[in-house]
Amino acid sequence: MNIIRSAQNPVIRVEDVAPSRPDFKVLGAFNAGVAQLGDETILLLRVAEAPVTDNADEVLVPRLNDAGTSVLIERYDKADSRYDFSDSRFISQYGRTIMLTSLSHLRVARSKDGIRFEVEPQPALFPEHALEAWGIEDPRVTQIGDVYYITYSAASAHGVGVGLVETRDFRAFKRRGMMLAPENKDVMLFPEKINGKYYALHRPVPKAFGAPEMWIAESPDLDHWGNHRFLMGLSAQGWDSARMGGGAVPIRTEHGWLALYHGADANHRYCMGAALLDLEDPGKVIARSRIPVLEPEAAYEVNGFFGKVVFSCGALLLDGTVRMYYGAADEVMAVADIPLETIFNTFS
Amino acid sequence: MNIIRSAQNPVIRVEDVAPSRPDFKVLGAFNAGVAQLGDETILLLRVAEAPVTDNADEVLVPRLNDAGTSVLIERYDKADSRYDFSDSRFISQYGRTIMLTSLSHLRVARSKDGIRFEVEPQPALFPEHALEAWGIEDPRVTQIGDVYYITYSAASAHGVGVGLVETRDFRAFKRRGMMLAPENKDVMLFPEKINGKYYALHRPVPKAFGAPEMWIAESPDLDHWGNHRFLMGLSAQGWDSARMGGGAVPIRTEHGWLALYHGADANHRYCMGAALLDLEDPGKVIARSRIPVLEPEAAYEVNGFFGKVVFSCGALLLDGTVRMYYGAADEVMAVADIPLETIFNTFS
Numbered sequence: 246m247n248i249i250r251s252a253q254n255p256v257i258r259v260e261d262v263a264p265s266r267p268d269f270k271v272l273g274a275f276n277a278g279v280a281q282l283g284d285e286t287i288l289l290l291r292v293a294e295a296p297v298t299d300n301a302d303e304v305l306v307p308r309l310n311d312a313g314t315s316v317l318i319e320r321y322d323k324a325d326s327r328y329d330f331s332d333s334r335f336i337s338q339y340g341r342t343i344m345l346t347s348l349s350h351l352r353v354a355r356s357k358d359g360i361r362f363e364v365e366p367q368p369a370l371f372p373e374h375a376l377e378a379w380g381i382e383d384p385r386v387t388q389i390g391d392v393y394y395i396t397y398s399a400a401s402a403h404g405v406g407v408g409l410v411e412t413r414d415f416r417a418f419k420r421r422g423m424m425l426a427p428e429n430k431d432v433m434l435f436p437e438k439i440n441g442k443y444y445a446l447h448r449p450v451p452k453a454f455g456a457p458e459m460w461i462a463e464s465p466d467l468d469h470w471g472n473h474r475f476l477m478g479l480s481a482q483g484w485d486s487a488r489m490g491g492g493a494v495p496i497r498t499e500h501g502w503l504a505l506y507h508g509a510d511a512n513h514r515y516c517m518g519a520a521l522l523d524l525e526d527p528g529k530v531i532a533r534s535r536i537p538v539l540e541p542e543a544a545y546e547v548n549g550f551f552g553k554v555v556f557s558c559g560a561l562l563l564d565g566t567v568r569m570y571y572g573a574a575d576e577v578m579a580v581a582d583i584p585l586e587t588i589f590n591t592f593s
Numbered sequence: 594m595n596i597i598r599s600a601q602n603p604v605i606r607v608e609d610v611a612p613s614r615p616d617f618k619v620l621g622a623f624n625a626g627v628a629q630l631g632d633e634t635i636l637l638l639r640v641a642e643a644p645v646t647d648n649a650d651e652v653l654v655p656r657l658n659d660a661g662t663s664v665l666i667e668r669y670d671k672a673d674s675r676y677d678f679s680d681s682r683f684i685s686q687y688g689r690t691i692m693l694t695s696l697s698h699l700r701v702a703r704s705k706d707g708i709r710f711e712v713e714p715q716p717a718l719f720p721e722h723a724l725e726a727w728g729i730e731d732p733r734v735t736q737i738g739d740v741y742y743i744t745y746s747a748a749s750a751h752g753v754g755v756g757l758v759e760t761r762d763f764r765a766f767k768r769r770g771m772m773l774a775p776e777n778k779d780v781m782l783f784p785e786k787i788n789g790k791y792y793a794l795h796r797p798v799p800k801a802f803g804a805p806e807m808w809i810a811e812s813p814d815l816d817h818w819g820n821h822r823f824l825m826g827l828s829a830q831g832w833d834s835a836r837m838g839g840g841a842v843p844i845r846t847e848h849g850w851l852a853l854y855h856g857a858d859a860n861h862r863y864c865m866g867a868a869l870l871d872l873e874d875p876g877k878v879i880a881r882s883r884i885p886v887l888e889p890e891a892a893y894e895v896n897g898f899f900g901k902v903v904f905s906c907g908a909l910l911l912d913g914t915v916r917m918y919y920g921a922a923d924e925v926m927a928v929a930d931i932p933l934e935t936i937f938n939t940f941s
Contacts, residue, residue, distance in 0.1 A: 335802075342802040376823060403823045404803025426777070426808055426821040428799035451776035452800040454683075454690040455752030460774055469817035473774040475724060475751045 247587045248539060253360050255545045255577035262292055263366050265350060266316075269294040269307070272347050273550050274364070275572030277354070278386035278494075279559030280393050280415070286561075287415050288354040288362060288570060288578065289369065289384045289395060293347040293550075304330060307348040309378040316348065334551070343402075348372065349380035351397065353415050359561075359568065360580060370410060370418055376401050381408065385558050387434040387494045394467060396432040396445070399423060407432045407447065409467065421468055428452075431459075431490030433558075434467065435502065435527060443467050444527050446476065446504060448490035457488040459506065459520075461528045474528045477520060484508050484516045484537045492517060493560035493569065497524070498585060501531050505538065505569065505588075507556050515554040516540045517571065519588045532592035539569070539581060549574020595935045596887060601708050603893045603925035604918075610640055611714050613698060614664075617642040617655070620695050621898050622712070623920030625702070626734035626842075627907030628741050628763070634707040634909075635763050636918060636926065637717065637732045637743065641695040641898075652678060655696040657726040664696065682899070693748065696720065697728035701763050707909075707916065708928060718758060718766055724749050729756065733906050735782040735842045742815060744780040744793070747771060755780045755795065757815065769816055776800075779807075779838030781906075782815065783850065783875060791815050792875050794824065794852060796838035805836040807854065807868075809876045822876045825868060832856050832864045832885045840865060841908035841917065845872070846933060849879045853886065853917065853936075855904050863902040864888045865919065867936045880940035887917070887929060897922020 262274040272295055277288040296305035296318050304321045321344075323330050329337040336344040351370040354362040372381050379400035387394045392411050395418075399408040404427025412418045424445075425432060431448035443464040450457045458478040462470040480486050485508020493505040502522040509515045518534035541553045557571035566582050573579045610622040620643055625636040644653035644666050652669045669692075671678050677685040684692040699718040702710040720729050727748035735742045740759050743766075747756040752775025760766045772793075773780060779796035791812040798805045806826040810818040828834050833856020841853040850870040857863045866882030889901045905919035914930050921927045 402803065403806065403826070404797065404799030405801060406821060422820040423822070424819050426773070426795065426797045426810065427803055428776070428797065428801060429774070447774065449752065449774045449776065450800045451752030452798045453753060453776060455750065455775055458751065462774065464817055464819075465813070466817075469812055469814075469819035471772050471812075471817035472770040473754060474771070478751070 247584055249582045250543060251360055251580040251582075254543065254579040255573060256360055256580050257288065257290065257354060257362055257364060257578035259576060261362075262290070262352065262364050264294055265292070265368050265371070268297055270297050273572075273576040274352070275575055275578055276383045276556055276558050277570055277572065277578055278384040278395060279561060279570045280386040280388055281561065282393075282415060284357060286356045286359040287386070288356070289386055289415070290352045290354055290364070290578065291349050291382050291384065291572070292352045292368070293349045293380075295347045304336065304346055306336065306344045306346055308344070309348075309372045309375075311375060311378075313372075313374040313378075319344075345379045345400065347380070349382045351381055351384050351395075369415060370395075370397075373420075376403060376406060376423060377408070378402065383430065383558055385433040385494055387436050389434070389436060394434055396424070396434060398430045404428050405430055424468060424470055425462075431492070431507075433491050433494045435495050436497070439527060440525065445470065446491035446495070457490065459489060459491060476528060477530050477533060480508075484510055484514070484540070485518060487511045487513075492557040495522065495527070496560065496562045496567065498562075500589070502527050503567070503585070503588065505557055505560055505567070508537070513553070514541065515556055517555050517557050517569070519591060521589075521592065534591035535593070536591050538583060538588050538591050539571070541573070543573070543579070545577055545579060546573040549576035551575035555579075595932055597930045598891060599708055599928040599930075602891065602927040603921060604708055604928050605636065605638065605702060605710055605712060605926035607924060609710075610638070610700065610712050612642055613640070613716050613719070616645055618645050621920075621924040622700070623923055623926055624731045624904055624906050625918055625920065625926055626732040626743060627909060627918045628734040628736055629909065630741075630763060632705060634704045635734070636702040636704070636710060637734055637763070638700045638702055638712070638926065639697050639730050639732065639920070640700045640716070641697045641728070643695045652684065652694055654684065654692045654694055656692070657720045657723075659723060659726075661720075661722040661726075667692070693727045695728070697730045699729055699732050699743075699745065717763065718743075718745075721768075724751060724754060724771060725756070726750065731778065731906055733781040733842055735784050737782070737784060742782055744772070744782060746778045752776050753778055772816060772818060773810075779840070779855075781839050781842045783843050784845070787875060788873065793818065794839035794843070805838065807837060807839060824876060825878050825881065828856075832858055832862070832888070833866060835859045835861075840905040843870065843875070844908065844910050844915065846910075848937070850875050851915070851933070851936065853905055853908055853915070856885070861901070862889065863904050865903050865905050865917070867939060869937075869940065882939035883941070884939050886931060886936050886939050887919070889921070891921070891927070893925055893927060894921040897924035899923035903927075
């Protein structure tokens with residue numbers, strides 16, 4: 246495949262990101278949304294942090310307090326048999342996740358060439374109310390006119406829902422509320438109205454039955470969503486047979502909306518693929534990758550906080566080539582340039 | 594407690610309902626929405642049916658075909674070790690529900706006195722597309738002006754979402770699409786706009802973390818929903834500590850919106866309780882039942898298709914008394930008259 250990973254990869258590393266406070270360490274800077282703002286390329290990073298501890302017998306859990314005014318740090322003793330600490334990403338009890346071990350916020354990085362980024366020293370968006378108490382994650386940025394709309398996962402003890410924020414400059418942000426209720430993630434707005442309506446891809450996770458699959462919804466105003474339709478589901482086997490969800494904001498091409506999406510197999514190996522959606526009704530799938538567009542192969546994709554993951558939240562179309570920004574191994578950011586033709590070739 | 598169950602209970606029994614086709618049997622007629630239409634009281638029943646079989650070694654599973662044109666019946670051999678038949682309500686594999694063993698539709702029953710009902714011989718609403726392939730369930734009816742809006746659970750292999758239908762006469766119905774994506778149930782519209790917006794209670798079921806608890810959302814047009822807010826959660830112990838969800842359509846009282854809701858404990862014993870919500874902002878909970886308003890105690894509540902269940906989808910306020918219609922034991926319909934004061938007394 247004709248895919249060119251940047252020689253500068255990873256373009257953002259953990260050590261490039263200052264923690265939001267001195268007693269925190271950065272675990273990952275990944276899964277960034279992307280936008281063009283004037284002559285700058287903006288990455289809106291998910292930065293995952295945890296409290297620093299030198300005691301291997303304890304886990305310090307960060308979360309927002311109920312008033313939304315400050316971060317609480319709770320100490321758990323790894324010897325406490327009431328809890329399951331076997332997955333370092335969370336603490337479980339009776340088979341249910343009861344705490345995340347990191348707290349994510351969103352951070353701006355800026356670049357003139359799209360490759361060399363300067364990461365801002367402080368968060369752009371930090372959790373600020375009860376439905377964000379466990380962190381805000383995996384933003385997607387859609388530019389509509391002069392406004393950039395950011396959809397992101399809002400995690401709390403009440404589940405993971407989808408928040409909407411708007412900005413014009415990536416300095417001042419306005420929260421517009423939770424647009425989709427739990428459990429939902431991987432939401433991206435289409436960059437224009439289609440037949441008078443806004444559209445979004447989303448990825449609910451039903452509990453009783455059903456699977457983590459892709460849906461599409463419509464809105465008159467970006468805040469209120471309805472006419473939910475099932476878009477596409479897991480494949481019977483292979484790279485996208487266990488879970489899937491939208492990735493980058495859809496890109497208009499002459500053949501249809503190009504929706505780069507992620508899929509994982511039963512071994513939690515995350516790849517990127519693509520779907521082509523009808524330009525007039527994006528609820529119709531025209532084509533879909535039979536093989537991945539990008540698989541975790543480079544060292545920084547295979548090894549990291551959670552290895553064997555490539556996960557894009559944003560891409561730009563530059564003269565027939567998709568410049569895909571993606572989180573690698575839930576830890577760093579990378580870039581790959583992929584000709585449209587290479588992506589279309591995965592459909593057949 | 595000053596609760597008067599009708600002496601005619603159950604007011605609708607399984608034997609009062611003709612199956613929708615001769616090779617089906619009715620398992621239950623329950624969880625009905627209620628409306629006043631002229632001088633008639635309407636119950637919109639959930640009727641659960643299954644194919645008739647006299648072979649105890651097989652399970653016949655009904656579902657809509659992919660085109661939405663007819664019902665398929667699939668045969669499962671109870672000796673097939675690939676499947677788990679231990680819960681008669683569904684078939685599981687690897688711990689996941691893969692089929693429901695019954696198919697529900699919605700049926701109209703009419704009454705002049707609110708107690709003696711005549712059940713129509715055919716379905717009012719039958720599953721008719723892929724997102725309803727496993728059945729339509731548990732309707733709530735909200736009258737706004739001359740239009741009756743019906744919210745219902747739409748079940749399929751893609752999960753349980755929430756459909757919206759409108760009618761003026763309970764003879765002609767118009768589907769308005771899926772208003773909330775899976776997994777969500779127990780949705781009821783408020784009967785009037787509040788400060789220019791429609792409101793609905795809903796009950797998402799998140800998978801990764803979070804619990805089946807009550808949320809509220811807003812809409813400009815009933816089709817598109819947003820500004821999802823967490824409303825109220827499980828109690829630490831007792832009757833509503835395992836799951837909960839909205840029940841009857843909220844009733845305006847001078848003290849606030851009265852929202853009768855269901856709660857269950859870890860033993861799947863379902864009771865009805867109540868919450869009082871702020872008249873100007875129904876996202877604010879003023880009070881909540883400490884003890885149930887109604888518990889399964891009568892024989893038809895304790896014994897049935899799924900015993901120890903009282904589950905209301907609709908109630909009428911008649912001169913200071915709430916006439917609550919409720920499904921009993923997932924099998925029949927019952928009625929109880931409960932003075933408002935009795936309900937308010939559960940708050941303290």
